[in-house]
Structures are given as structure tokens and as C-alpha cells.
């Protein structure tokens with residue numbers, strides 16, 4: 411718009427122009443946000459990267475996580491399974507896993523949980539007292555509910571600490587939302603065609619009854635002279651005119667009706683549904699998986715994070731206590747995986763269904779690739795370098811008051827068996843000059 415014309419506008423016109431300008435900028439801003447979302451798909455994920463690194467590297471380490479499908483139809487089931495290690499070096503600032511609930515982390519109720527298990531035990535309820543330093547195996551059977559592309563993670567909710575999520579995979583749910591059904595047969599053989607809406611009509615009817623009674627009582631008083639006339643009457647000492655005999659009669663009748671409906675409803679519900687199981691509130695106990703054979707000892711001697719190189723460098727004294735030679739296979743932490751590409755079986759270390767955006771492309775660098783012989787102790791330096799540290803916002807451990815890291819170091823022996831050792835310790839940032 412030419413400047414001259416603008417100056418001739420009335421002040422109202424100016425405001426309209428300003429509003430139009432603001433709207434344009436807002437649209438542009440939204441468009442750019444949308445574009446950014448399209449460019450980096452994980453921008454649509456839901457905040458898993460905002461958790462502090464000490465939570466993600468030193469509490470629950472998920473491994474062997476599998477998603478059996480990436481695309482499901484509405485009502486189709488898929489399975490999410492895997493294991494996790496509760497780290498021995500659990501941070502002081504995080505409540506220990508005293509009460510834990512297993513679920514899936516989804517952006518809203520996009521999928522329905524059909525079954526869930528922890529170490530083979532049904533995980534309908536929370537579990538109490540999981541053990542640090544031990545492993546657990548989970549399985550979640552889910553069902554597509556709302557069409558779309560959803561980022562879905564395994565999740566452990568720990569009382570006092572919050573949700574700790576595993577690796578997230580994009581699951582595409584196809585079909586029409588209206589086709590979703592949740593058929594259930596109750597314990598006494600009643601067939602429920604769709605649990606989604608079961609009992610809602612009746613609940614709404616009850617709302618109607620109570621709302622009608624409440625509205626009647628409110629209107630009954632509202633139609634009469636209200637506050638000021640009553641206040642004046644009170645001031646004049648005429649309390650007797652405030653409540654008439656009719657008011658008392660209506661009040662008593664209403665009271666009787668409310669009590670009758672409540673008790674009547676209770677008796678009716680008890681008669682119609684003689685078997686009612688309340689929501690289960692207690693916790694279950696589950697034993698951890700058997701301890702793995704402890705074949706490799708790892709002592710972290712030095713760990714630092716090279717800020718410009720985006721690289722975690724760890725020097726560790728490794729002792730092979732087993733009967734076979736072992737090689738370092740993988741370093742995993744906070745769902746990120748750094749695989750030693752030269753190790754035997756490295757090509758099969760990461761399954762095809764594991765989210766690729768969590769696997770470091772260049773893998774794990776080692777100072778020394780020579781396998782450790784039985785009984786041998788050697789200092790080995792490994793380097794986990796990738797922009798993933800930044801992308802996954804894991805570098806803020808540099809500013810933590812408790813600058814420690816944790817992770818799992820996997821080894822592979824000559825016969826192809828995988829061995830796992832938890833590692834961790836203090837970590838120092840290095841701001842190497844560029």
C-alpha cells in the first residue's frame with residue numbers, strides 16, 4: 411500500500427490495516443511452523459526430548475525394543491515388546507521405582523491398550539518395588555483407534571518421577587474413525603458391542619434428572635424477590651416472612667424425592683448388576699529377569715563430552731572374566747544406539763523395526779578393535795560421535811549439578827552371544843578450540 415494512501419486513512423482504517431497486517435504475519439508464522447514440521451517429522455513428536463539427560467541416561471534403559479507393525483488398520487492389533495534395565499546408579503533426584511505403571515506413550519488416545527505384561531504377568535495395575543540393577547521384559551498389545559500417523563513409545567510411569575519413555579516409532583493407523591469398535595464379553599457373559607459408548611446414554615439420563623431437579627430448586631427461589639427485599643425484611647426483624655409454609659413444604663418434598671431417587675437408583679442398580687468388580691487399586695509384585703552371567707567388568711576411567719565434535723569419549727578398563735574372547739558391540743543410552751560397525755554380527759545388531767532416527771550412522775569408534783582374550787584386562791577408549799546428542803537434546807548434562815552419564819555397553823563373544831554391562835560415571839565437557 412502506497413504511503414500517501416495510508417496517511418489519508420482514518421484512524422479506524424489504520425486499525426483495520428494493522429489487524430490485516432497482524433493476521434498476515436500470523437498466517438506466515440503458522441505456515442513456517444507447518445513447513446518446519448514437514449521438514450523434520452519429529453517436530454510432531456510430543457516432548458520426549460525435553461526430559462533432562464540424567465533422567466534419560468541413568469534411570470530406565472530400554473533395549474531390544476520391537477514393533478511388529480508400522481501400519482495398522484482401525485481395530486487391528488500390533489505388539490510393542492522389549493526389555494529394560496533399571497540402572498544401578500539411579501540419580502538421587504529421582505524417586506526410585508517403588509510404584510511403576512507400564513503403558514504406551516501416545517499423543518492422545520490414538521491407540522487402545524488391549525493387553526500388557528511385565529515379565530509375563532498381566533500389567534493392568536501398577537507394580538511395586540522394582541529392583542535397581544535388574545532387567546524386566548514388557549509386552550504391550552495395542553489396537554488402532556484414530557486414523558493418522560502417531561509417535562508411539564513404551565512408557566514406564568514412576569510414582570514421584572514421572573514418565574520415562576522408550577524409543578518412539580511412527581505407527582500409521584488407516585481407516586475411518588467411526589469404524590472403531592471395542593467388543594467385550596464381561597465375566598458374567600454379557601456381550602458389550604462397543605465399550606466406547608457403553609453406559610454413556612444412561613449416565614447422560616442421570617445428569618438430566620439431577621440437572622432438572624437443581625434447576626427447579628434454583629428457579630423456585632429466583633422467581634421471588636431476591637437479595638435486597640430480603641435483606642430489608644431481615645433488618646426490620648421480620649425473619650418470619652422470609653420462608654413461608656409453602657417453601658418448607660416444597661423443600662421437604664424435594665428432599666424426600668432426592669433421597670428416594672438416590673436409594674431407588676442404588677437398589678435398582680444392585681438388582682440389575684448383582685456382580686460388580688470395582689476398579690483394582692492395589693499393586694502387583696513381579697520378580698526381575700534372572701541375572702545375566704557377568705562375564706565382562708567395565709570400570710570407567712575417564713569420560714568427557716567434546717562439545718564442538720558432538721562426541722562422547724569414554725576410557726574404560728575392561729576385564730573379560732568369561733571363557734571366550736569378547737568384542738565391544740554397542741553403546742546404548744537414552745534410546746540412542748552406537749554400534750561398533752566392525753564387531754562380529756554388527757549388521758544384525760539393530761533390527762529393521764527400530765526407529766532409524768535413533769541410530770548413529772557412523773556407529774561407535776574404538777581405540778582398539780582387538781578382541782579381549784579370556785582373563786585379559788585392557789584400557790579401551792570408545793567414541794560415540796553424532797549430531798544425535800544435539801538433536802536429542804542430551805548435551806544439557808553439561809549444565810547439570812550432577813554431571814554424570816550412564817548407558818549400556820554390549821559385548822559379543824566368539825560364539826555370537828551378546829553380553830551386557832551397565833556403565834556410567836562423572837562426565838566433563840571439553841570445549842576444544844575450533
Ligand SMILES: [Cu+2]
Pocket residue numbers: 455456457458561562563578
Ligand atoms: Cu514421541
